[in-house]
Structures are given as structure tokens and as C-alpha cells.
Amino acid sequence: MNETETDVVIVGAGPTGLTLAYELALAGVETLVLEKLTSRNRQTKGGAIQARTAELLESRGLLEPMRRRAIPGPPVGANFALLPVPLDCGPWDTRYPSPVMLPQWEIEEVLEERATALGARVRRGAAVTAVEPDDDGVTVTTTDGGPPVRARYLVACDGGRSGVRKALGVPFPGRPGTYLAVLADIRLSAASALVPRERGQISTLTRQANGYWSMLIPLGDDRYRLTYGAYGREDPTDLTRDTPVGEDEIAAALRAVYGEETVLGGVDNASRFSDATRQVERYREGRVLFAGDAAHIHPPLGAQGLNLGVQDAFNLGWKLAATVRGHAPAGLLDTYHAERHPVAARVLHHTSAQRVLADPRPSEDVAALRDIFTDLMRLPDTNRYLSGLISGLALHYDVSGAHPLTGRRVPDAELTTPDGPTRLSALFGPGHAVLLDVAGLIPDDVRLPGRVDLVRAKPPAEVDLGAGALLLRPDGYVCWAADDAEACREELPRAIAAYLVDGTD
Known part of the structure; x- marks a missing residue:
């Protein structure tokens, strides 16, 4: 049987895999996505797009079609440990201070539509049975009867129970789950006064009674997203994540928490999940890389999972594309692990802390800690710290360079260019790096690689971008900045060479 050849094969058509497929296709890299499901799972699941993820999606023109599908309701701040103080992202100067809420399957639909329009392919019903890496690439065998796939690189985006990870025997160290809970999309034919009528701050949507804890989020009309678990009694010994969730079980939990009138x-669908915490030790194993839940899992607190995976894809996409196309400096692809592994480790760390604070049956000591922590969250500095942590806006990569902006995001400023007004985010639509000159520091004869766009622009007088010239990576993070022409002459060529080999594209 002949092999199907491609530059990159992505295993898993969730938000992480489809974002990566879009990024690679945007860069002209031939990409095939293998997905074991024959059709998209239409479960609401993780559908909270945090501020930094929203900014990244906006930079590719992907956010607006998602916002048009957003769940109706008032804007609600992000949360930490289900505590009753909303997180305020306003101090971080973002256009998206509140999470954008929509079902995960609709996020996937937008991403797949845009990725395939650029040439990426998605092959469904193709569960991976074997992965054979070698020095030049990877061969993948699937269950769908199709030909084996030969690719230069494989990226595993196939979830917490990754078949790729298991096929390669890659360890997934960490802590096993302590409970099983249920996530379900349901419809109610009657509702008591205890059932929330509109989406609000998360503490108003949580409740516990009669041996259950629960969160019920209105989705419009009679539809709700229900999350619940039991406490005060042991789960049946034969209960696993794959045990089907019956309607009787869900109905009993609803009655227990919200009364007989509910x-x-x-x-519509239901599944089980746990609070396990795990992370692979290396995000790259030769020609195989790991992203999203295939690389890290954690308790579902603070709406982190989808965002962590999508941001993995934005970090990896341009680096892998540059490597495949042959204009990446040595070691660029390895910076994916160096930058993203610590980010996920930090999320695992703070979701573990949230797990303690959110315990539905806290000890007397934990209850006291929760009261004090709630008071601390009302302090502006504490709230800013936590909002930056949960939203991703505080993320700072360890990028070499003396300027204080290196490794950081730049807020999406209004700009005036010779071609007219624009926004900083709009400059990243092609997926290129951007050399932004706001002080006339870059000489006219500067020599740039094909995937670095020079933009001369001015922000409003009251806006300070923090430097006179900035080199921003395709994922929007600053990799070089300067305030004088001499630094531009001396440092800019070295900064560009650190990310893109000088030459044609």
C-alpha cells in the first residue's frame, strides 16, 4: 500500500490540533490532521477563551467568527478557585477583559473551516495504531484502512489519554485523580428557584447539597451545562471514566441539589472526568512533539485547559514551519519545550492550589484560608496578579535581550501607518514576524528575511509602546526592542538571525 506523504501530521482535531493546522497551513506547510472520531463531539466542554488566547486568535482574524457564536449573557470576569471575587483584566490593557464563552465544538468548527481553506486536510475515523519515528521523519499507521502516513514531523494533540504517547512509551508522570465527576449538556423541562437563570460570576452558579457539589451554567432557552460530583460516599469500585452516564444518574443529582421541582x-451528551495532574517531561522526542492535553493535564479549575493548548499551538506553529521550510536557526524548535513546559508546570501548580481552595467540604483550616484568600483577592495588586496568571496576559518568555520588553506581549494599540489607520493585531494576519518602527529608527535599506514585515507606524500620542523599535515574533511576543538608531544597527541583525535565517523565503 502506498504511503501518504506530508510535511507534518497532527494527531487530534481538537482546538490545539486545529489551531496548529491553521498556523502551519498559513505558513505554506503541507499538513494532515488525523482524528479518531468520525464526527465532531458536540459537547460544550472547555469553551472559555481567556484574554491572551483571544488576543492571539484576533491576530489571525479567527476571533470574530467565534464571538458571533458566543453564548449570550453579561460579561463576567475570570475566576480563581470558584471564589466570589471576579478577576479584573482591565489593568493589563486588553480588549478582552472577560472570557469569550462558546461551546468547544464551535471553536473547532471555525478553526477547521479556516485551516482547510488554507490547504490543511482532516482525515476522520483514523485512530493511530502505530508510530514509527526515525532520523528523517515518522510513519503512522491508522485503523481506517487508509494508507500509512509518512511525515517529516508528528505533533500529538490527541488528549490526556494520547494514543501517540502510549505508542511511543512516553511516560506521563504526575498525580492520579482523586475523584470522578460528570460534565453534561442537558435540557430542563422544569426548574426550581435554585436554578440560575443567567450566566454570572461563577460562585453564583455553584451549589452543594445532599452529598453533591454542582455547577449549572445557562446556555440559553432550556439548555444548561451541568458539572457535578458526589462526596460523602465512596464511588462504586467499577466506575471508570468510560462508564456511561445515565439519565437517571443525572436526574438524581439535579433533584438532590436543585429540588424535586427541577x-x-x-x-444531549455526558462524560466523566477526573482531577488528575500530569505532564510529560519533554515536549519533543526527536521528530515527535506533544501539545495540549497530550502534554499536560490538570484539574479543570480557572478555565485553563483549552487556552493552554491553543497557546502551545501558537508557540509551536511558526517554529515548526520555519524548521520544515529550512530557514530556522539551529535550536529554534527546541525553544518550544523550553518556553512552554514551564508555562504548563505553572498552571499545574496553581490549579493544584485552586483544588484545595475549591474543596466542597473544606476542613476548618481550609475554610479559614479561603476567607482570607477571598479578602486578599479584593486588593488591587492581588487581583491583578491572579488575573494575569489566569488570563495568560502576564506570560513572559525567557527571551535573551537587555530590553525590559523582550519576551513580553504588547497591548493591541491603534496605529497610523502610511497606508492608513490599523491595529497592532492586524499586522500579524499573514503569520509573519513584524518589525515595528514607531520612532524612525530603522534605516530604509535594512535587509530583512521574507517572513519579517517592516511596518512604520505611530500610536496615539497618549500611548507608549515602551520602545522606539520592536521586533515581534509571529506569536506576538517581543524578541528584540531598542530606543536608539545605534542599537538598531548593531543588534537588529543578530536578533533576526536568532529566529530566522537571513535569506529568501
């Missing part, structure tokens, strides 16, 4: 009208 009647289940139907279940």
Missing part, C-alpha cells in the same frame, strides 16, 4: 428534559 426536572430533567433530556441529555
Whole structure:
């Protein structure tokens, strides 16, 4: 049987895999996505797009079609440990201070539509059965009867129970789960006064009673997203993540928490999850890389999972594309692990802390800690710290360079260019790096690689971007900045060479 050849094969058509497929296709890299499911899972799942993820999606023109599908309701701040103080992202100067809420499957639909329009392919019903890496690439065998796939690189985006990870025997160290809970999209035919009528701050949507804890989020009309778990009794010994969730089980939980007047009208889908915490030790194993839940899992607190994976894809995409196309400096692809592994480790760390604070049956000591922590969250400095942590806006990569902006995001400023007004985010639509000159420091005869765009622009007088000239990577993070022409002459060529080999594209 002949092999299917491609530059990159991505295993898993969730938000991480499809974002990566878009990024690679945007850079002209031939990409094939293998997905074991024959059709998209239409479960709401993780659908909170945090501020930094929203900014990255906006920079590619992907956010607006998602916002048009957003779940209706008032804007609500992000949360930490389900505590009753919303996180305010306003001090971080973002256009998206509140998470954008929509079902995960609709996020996937937008991403797949845009990725395939650029030439990426998605092959469904293709579960991976074997992965054979060698020095030049990877060969993948699937269950769908299609030909084996031969690719230069493989990226595993196939979830917490990654088949790729298991096929290669890659360890997934960490802590096993301590409970199983249920996530379900349901319809109610009757609702008591205890059922929330509109989406609000998360503490108003949580409740516990009669041996259950629960969170119920209105999705419009009679539809709700229900999350619940039991406490005060042991789960049946034969209960696993794959045990089907029956309507009777869901109805019993609803009655226990929301009263006999709350009647289940139907279940659209339901699944179980745990609070396990794990992370692979290396995000790259030769020609195989790991992203999203295939690389890290954690308790579902603070709406981090989808965002962590999508940001993995934005970090990896341009680096892998440059490597495949042959204009990446040595070691560029390895910076994916160096930059993203610590980010996920930090998320695992703070979701573990949230897990303690969010315990539905806290000890007397934890209850006291929660009261004090809630008071601390009302202090502006504490709230800013936590909002930056949860939203991703505080993320700072360890990028070499003396300027204080290196490794940081730049807020999406209004700009005036010779071609007219624009926004900083709009400059990243092609997926290129951007050399932004706001002080006339870059000489006219500067020599740039093909995927670095020079933009001369001015922000409003009241806006200070923090430097006279900035080199921003395709994912929007500053990799060089300067305030005088001499630094531009001396440092800029070295900064460009650190990310893109000087030459044609």
C-alpha cells in the first residue's frame, strides 16, 4: 500500500490540533490532521477563551467568527478557585477583559473551516495504531484502512489519554485523580428557584447539597451545562471514566441539589472526568512533539485547559514551519519545550492550589484560608496578579535581550501607518514576524528575511509602546526592542538571525 506523504501530521482535531493546522497551513506547510472520531463531539466542554488566547486568535482574524457564536449573557470576569471575587483584566490593557464563552465544538468548527481553506486536510475515523519515528521523519499507521502516513514531523494533540504517547512509551508522570465527576449538556423541562437563570460570576452558579457539589451554567432557552460530583460516599469500585452516564444518574443529582421541582428534559451528551495532574517531561522526542492535553493535564479549575493548548499551538506553529521550510536557526524548535513546559508546570501548580481552595467540604483550616484568600483577592495588586496568571496576559518568555520588553506581549494599540489607520493585531494576519518602527529608527535599506514585515507606524500620542523599535515574533511576543538608531544597527541583525535565517523565503 502506498504511503501518504506530508510535511507534518497532527494527531487530534481538537482546538490545539486545529489551531496548529491553521498556523502551519498559513505558513505554506503541507499538513494532515488525523482524528479518531468520525464526527465532531458536540459537547460544550472547555469553551472559555481567556484574554491572551483571544488576543492571539484576533491576530489571525479567527476571533470574530467565534464571538458571533458566543453564548449570550453579561460579561463576567475570570475566576480563581470558584471564589466570589471576579478577576479584573482591565489593568493589563486588553480588549478582552472577560472570557469569550462558546461551546468547544464551535471553536473547532471555525478553526477547521479556516485551516482547510488554507490547504490543511482532516482525515476522520483514523485512530493511530502505530508510530514509527526515525532520523528523517515518522510513519503512522491508522485503523481506517487508509494508507500509512509518512511525515517529516508528528505533533500529538490527541488528549490526556494520547494514543501517540502510549505508542511511543512516553511516560506521563504526575498525580492520579482523586475523584470522578460528570460534565453534561442537558435540557430542563422544569426548574426550581435554585436554578440560575443567567450566566454570572461563577460562585453564583455553584451549589452543594445532599452529598453533591454542582455547577449549572445557562446556555440559553432550556439548555444548561451541568458539572457535578458526589462526596460523602465512596464511588462504586467499577466506575471508570468510560462508564456511561445515565439519565437517571443525572436526574438524581439535579433533584438532590436543585429540588424535586427541577426536572430533567433530556441529555444531549455526558462524560466523566477526573482531577488528575500530569505532564510529560519533554515536549519533543526527536521528530515527535506533544501539545495540549497530550502534554499536560490538570484539574479543570480557572478555565485553563483549552487556552493552554491553543497557546502551545501558537508557540509551536511558526517554529515548526520555519524548521520544515529550512530557514530556522539551529535550536529554534527546541525553544518550544523550553518556553512552554514551564508555562504548563505553572498552571499545574496553581490549579493544584485552586483544588484545595475549591474543596466542597473544606476542613476548618481550609475554610479559614479561603476567607482570607477571598479578602486578599479584593486588593488591587492581588487581583491583578491572579488575573494575569489566569488570563495568560502576564506570560513572559525567557527571551535573551537587555530590553525590559523582550519576551513580553504588547497591548493591541491603534496605529497610523502610511497606508492608513490599523491595529497592532492586524499586522500579524499573514503569520509573519513584524518589525515595528514607531520612532524612525530603522534605516530604509535594512535587509530583512521574507517572513519579517517592516511596518512604520505611530500610536496615539497618549500611548507608549515602551520602545522606539520592536521586533515581534509571529506569536506576538517581543524578541528584540531598542530606543536608539545605534542599537538598531548593531543588534537588529543578530536578533533576526536568532529566529530566522537571513535569506529568501
